[in-house]
Amino acid sequence: MNSLPSVAIVGRQNVGKSTLLNRLTGKRTAITEDLPGTTRDRLHVPMNHAGRDFILVDTGGMENLPQEAIARSVNDQVRAAMKEAAVIVFLVDAQSGLAPLDHEIADEIRRAGKPVVVAVNKADNPRLALHGAEFHALGFGEPMPISAYHGRGVEDLLDRIFELLPEPEAAVVEKPGLRIAIAGRANVGKSSLLNALTGEERTIVSPIPGTTRDSIDTAIDTPQGSVVLIDTAGIRRRGRVEPGVEEYSVIRSLNAIDRADIVLVVLDAIEPATSQDTHIAGYARDQGRGLILVVNKIDLLENKDMTEFDRNMAARFKFIPYAQRLYLSARTGDGIDRVIPAAFDIQAQRSHRIPTPELNSLVRQALAKHSPPSAGGKLLKVLYATQVGVCPPEIVFFVNDPKLVHFSFQRFLENRLREVFGFSGTPIKFTFKSRGE
Numbered sequence: 370m371n372s373l374p375s376v377a378i379v380g381r382q383n384v385g386k387s388t389l390l391n392r393l394t395g396k397r398t399a400i401t402e403d404l405p406g407t408t409r410d411r412l413h414v415p416m417n418h419a420g421r422d423f424i425l426v427d428t429g430g431m432e433n434l435p436q437e438a439i440a441r442s443v444n445d446q447v448r449a450a451m452k453e454a455a456v457i458v459f460l461v462d463a464q465s466g467l468a469p470l471d472h473e474i475a476d477e478i479r480r481a482g483k484p485v486v487v488a489v490n491k492a493d494n495p496r497l498a499l500h501g502a503e504f505h506a507l508g509f510g511e512p513m514p515i516s517a518y519h520g521r522g523v524e525d526l527l528d529r530i531f532e533l534l535p536e537p538e539a540a541v542v543e544k545p546g547l548r549i550a551i552a553g554r555a556n557v558g559k560s561s562l563l564n565a566l567t568g569e570e571r572t573i574v575s576p577i578p579g580t581t582r583d584s585i586d587t588a589i590d591t592p593q594g595s596v597v598l599i600d601t602a603g604i605r606r607r608g609r610v611e612p613g614v615e616e617y618s619v620i621r622s623l624n625a626i627d628r629a630d631i632v633l634v635v636l637d638a639i640e641p642a643t644s645q646d647t648h649i650a651g652y653a654r655d656q657g658r659g660l661i662l663v664v665n666k667i668d669l670l671e672n673k674d675m676t677e678f679d680r681n682m683a684a685r686f687k688f689i690p691y692a693q694r695l696y697l698s699a700r701t702g703d704g705i706d707r708v709i710p711a712a713f714d715i716q717a718q719r720s721h722r723i724p725t726p727e728l729n730s731l732v733r734q735a736l737a738k739h740s741p742p743s744a745g746g747k748l749l750k751v752l753y754a755t756q757v758g759v760c761p762p763e764i765v766f767f768v769n770d771p772k773l774v775h776f777s778f779q780r781f782l783e784n785r786l787r788e789v790f791g792f793s794g795t796p797i798k799f800t801f802k803s804r805g806e
């Protein structure tokens with residue numbers, strides 16, 4: 370995956386992490402205060418230095434706060450940030466000097482095994498800068514004296530970070546084939562589905578939520594054509610497992626959707642519509658991906674008549690009425706053989722191009738049936754429609770006044786289009802432009 374490298378600023382409380390972040394980004398993004406522990410949640414700020422893009426990550430202070438729980442979750446977040454980081458900026462304080470906790474943090478940083486630069490902050494004048502030497506003891510080479518507050522040494526620090534950043538990745542050569550993402554929250558059976566589709570035990574399946582860590586692409590040949598399965602780490606429910614790691618799982622899952630043609634939103638038959646489920650499906654829709662709602666674990670359902678269940682599903686997911694719904698069991702294999710053909714079918718529908726004359730005659734007929742909306746006596750006129758894109762299909766309507774287009778009218782047009790041209794399983798993008806635009 371071609372994601373931007375991140376640079377984590379790590380250090381105990383009150384050494385000036387937020388101040389440094391503000392200085393580096395030239396913005397007042399972080400809240401700084403004299404109170405220790407102000408920076409609670411991590412901040413990610415995109416940066417560019419000397420033509421390199423990276424993401425600067427501010428971490429909370431690594432202090433053993435009396436409120437054990439909060440402290441531990443902060444530490445987990447810091448660890449997660451370090452794990453993800455390409456470079457670590459270890460920030461220490463020239464004015465308070467080398468503290469025992471600095472050594473503990475140094476050990477943590479060593480465990481992360483990343484390139485490190487020690488920045489000695491609050492070295493506001495040359496005398497204080499001399500104090501920097503004692504931080505040699507941390508074992509990360511020459512410490513760099515800086516003053517985040519006054520801006521001293523900050524450019525040099527950026528240059529040093531730049532040197533430590535890895536070479537930009539060569540553009541990843543994506544494998545050819547239909548790209549199918551297996552998305553869903555933790556424990557719905559994504560790994561099991563992947564195994565069932567590939568026909569081998571290639572991922573570790575476990576009843577403990579959060580077992581699938583990294584997204585791995587798997588290429589398979591099917592009777593319908595080549596497929597690349599994009600596996601995603603579960604989108605975890607907030608506060609459930611390992612704070613910090615959860616956040617990265619969400620980003621990774623959304624990344625997988627970004628890279629896919631078709632998204633399998635995997636649901637658990639026992640609990641098929643949590644807000645996480647609808648969030649994932651909504652994201653896939655907004656990205657214009659083909660959508661299949663895969664209800665897994667149907668072997669656990671007592672009532673085998675799915676009519677009522679399916680009616681409820683349609684109601685819960687009425688924001689994507691065109692999404693296909695498949696019922697299966699990754700465990701027993703029941704229904705598995707319908708997944709890949711359904712994905713190829715949707716891809717064909719997403720790729721369909723309506724010839725302009727056909728499209729316009731459909732629009733004319735639709736308008737004749739449903740009198741178009743008007744406002745203050747002004748009637749909406751559709752002058753011309755044309756499909757400008759595929760995957761997802763995108764249709765532009767030239768009208769006399771786009772303000773006259775109501776949501777209900779758009780829905781009416783969409784329904785007519787779907788009745789005639791299908792477009793099953795795919796969102797359609799509509800744009801209304803005024804004549805001359």
Ligand SMILES: Nc1nc2c(ncn2[C@@H]2O[C@H](COP(=O)(O)OP(=O)(O)OP(=O)(O)O)[C@@H](O)[C@H]2O)c(=O)[nH]1
Nearest residue numbers: 383384385386387388406407408430491516517518
């Ligand atoms: N003299 C001096 N003070 C600084 C400098 N940089 C930061 N400070 C002060 O140090 C205090 C703590 O700064 P913050 O940026 O909030 O520190 P932090 O590390 O983000 O703190 P936590 O959120 O508690 O982890 C503030 O009062 C800053 O004004 C500096 O270069 N020189």
Ligand SMILES: Nc1nc2c(ncn2[C@@H]2O[C@H](COP(=O)(O)OP(=O)(O)OP(=O)(O)O)[C@@H](O)[C@H]2O)c(=O)[nH]1
Nearest residue numbers: 556557558559560561579580581603666698699700
């Ligand atoms: N009864 C039944 N259990 C299933 C089925 N599919 C998966 N499971 C079980 O559900 C649990 C979670 O399955 P996984 O495949 O690890 O789920 P996941 O979505 O990859 O989970 P994370 O790694 O947490 O994101 C395991 O105990 C599986 O054995 C199924 O079709 N029927």
